[in-house]
């Protein structure tokens with residue numbers, strides 16, 4: 001299977017090359033040239049008993065230049081004891097029509113692990129196929145979640161190093177501890193004085209710095225990023241929509257082949273795009289509900305066909321969805337345009353130059369047939385957490401609660417009673433403050449660890465081991481630097497003379 005660029009002027013390439021490259025040379029994103037047909041249940045045979053086996057089965061259809069042995073090994077090591085649930089991505093049934101897909105049993109307790117535990121292993125096999133010998137240096141600027149998930153994924157990976165910059169004082173105490181306690185010979189972490197934008201801008205400067213890149217080349221290093229537009233992060237996300245559907249059928253909640261709806265709390269449009277791709281491969285999905293927080297650029301887009309990023313940015317209690325440019329949306333635009341790169345180029349050009357674009361009425365009709373867009377503000381998000389807990393005894397984090405709220409609204413508006421799968425993207429313990437507030441507790445003046453204990457007492461669920469242990473792990477990465485020192489810090493980490 002070949003991968004083609006959404007902007008049409010970069011050459012098609014194999015999945016290994018696309019995963020090494022990340023973004024295409026024409027600034028487009030790689031998409032599969034065709035969608036393989038997989039049907040509602042592609043899992044037959046004993047090797048599909050585990051999540052790892054199932055993942056390998058789905059990925060074989062997309063990553064055709066990987067051998068079966070490579071995919072099987074990569075999946076077996078990615079989805080193992082590092083996940084706290086033996087089924088890796090379990091489905092919980094709340095009421096007759098609602099199933100929740102828990103994507104947060106990985107080492108960092110958020111859904112990014114589903115992709116970032118596997119992606120470094122895919123990258124590693126891709127590098128082995130390259131003639132040239134060099135080491136990849138993954139650079140990340142993080143506002144919290146992605147940094148830790150990338151550190152966990154890349155720690156110990158051969159021929160790869162990872163360095164994470166986070167804003168000093170700009171992440172939660174749990175997030176800071178998660179990063180500064182990270183073990184591994186090949187990992188580095190440093191706080192930058194400034195906000196997230198400063199850290200991100202600084203990392204972009206490093207990629208563009210000719211002096212630094214020349215020095216790196218001398219030492220056989222190449223900079224790379226692990227961001228969510230990389231095909232190696234998207235492909236692993238297609239898997240769990242198939243496994244969840246199979247679990248719903250196996251539990252007798254649906255008949256095999258019966259259509260379901262999917263509701264996904266969305267930021268960069270990666271997770272919900274993976275659901276759309278699963279549908280393209282024959283998974284019987286009816287409506288895709290795209291749930292946003294107060295940064296509702298996608299809701300407006302789905303309702304009007306106009307994508308307008310010129311708007312105020314809000315900080316919310318679902319920070320991983322505080323995004324105004326949903327970079328993976330370009331892949332959907334490619335499909336809505338009828339796979340015409342010239343049209344995608346035009347829309348992206350308009351977005352870059354004037355801040356907005358409008359899709360054609362034919363494209364809008366396609367979009368609205370498939371997608372429903374909705375959003376939840378803070379009040380609605382807190383209400384949703386409370387309601388789900390009181391009604392079903394189910395505790396969800398604020399990101400998942402945005403999805404829950406949008407789903408309730410959709411059901412009221414349309415009367416659609418199709419069985420629905422809600423993607424739950426983070427453990428409630430990771431966002432303990434918001435969850436406790438939603439349940440009516442007073443959280444002021446308490447540190448993170450007493451909040452964890454309180455949430456545990458209130459719900460009878462144990463504090464996840466990966467969070468509880470943070471209290472006693474040594475802080476390894478204490479460094480703080482100025483914005484203009486980032487290149488020097490990176491150089492020291494890599495031992496550049």
Ligand SMILES: *Cc1c(COP(=O)(O)O)cnc(C)c1O
Pocket residue numbers: 110111112145228265266267268269270271272320321399425426
């Ligand atoms: C990244 C993230 C999201 C958003 O996922 P996208 O693929 O960017 O749409 C939602 N919830 C959590 C907890 C996340 O970490």
